[in-house]
Amino acid sequence: MSMLPELKTRRLVLRPIAMSDAEAMVELAGKDFEVARWMTSFAWPYEDGAAESFLKTVVGKDPFKTEALYAITLGGVFIGVVAIEPPGDLDDLPDLPTLGYWIGRPFQGHGYASEAVEAALDWAFEAFSTNAIGARAFEENFRSRGLLRKMGFKPYSMTERFSRTLDRRISNVVVRLERPDFEARKDAA
Template structure:
């Protein structure tokens, strides 16, 4: 099983089918918190729904030539959230990162560590040229990540996402491999 230890408390690993119950419980326990910015939560109604999500993630591993697209974020042995590439365009070498963290795991620096690790993975292992992040304009916590890691705000997509009863605009951030290389070689 793929496990990447970031530090003593945080690691990334592949999901496995045995994670369905824990992942479901994390999703449900954080549902009201996450619902402000994630539009798919009403579709998670059972452990089986989480199991199907995990199966599709594992299928993505096969489709991507054995390279994982998404990871469970592990904090002190518990699944704290998820991060990975929602989309990979192999022709143009572009990856779009998506992420979320359970409510009780907020404010511990977990997502910053995971985010940096996935950027490095995208540029080094997947050989991407560009990584994108699309975030709701008002989602300040999620916007802080690409801003902290040197992404360029490239524009706004109006009414990019339907969230239950309203549309939200998104900011698109981009980071090129050469920019990351310059930033990390200092």
């Protein structure tokens, strides 16, 4: 079974998610409406045991069948998650792996998300042998859309997803990143 490699950036270490991350996930996202409101998968209020149940579907499983889920850590402290899901998550781009991520509120605004996302994308292009990666963000999530734009993602389509946290359907922008656009941005940096 392919284990995920650890990914290191200037300030962060991305390591495969572990069952022991459940508590930090609940504290930073499950109990914080300002993080949870941007997720489609989170129930609100967060249910006891939900993090553990979710992690059981990923930890120790084949990341190319479930998802490649990384804990983003800063000096050993869990600060968020970045994930690459195998093709099939986005109806609009069914052939592409898709990116997802969140950062706990105390750690937002320092560029950690960009750093983690860049490392994950770099790894994913190779690991999935793909020339493009998809993602989506709530239409009004301007910070996330800005980060995706910075990485080289371009608008592809609009879709709706049901948000359990907000209890309504939300407009989402589906974006697509071509490998040459990602490489060009990296080379320019």
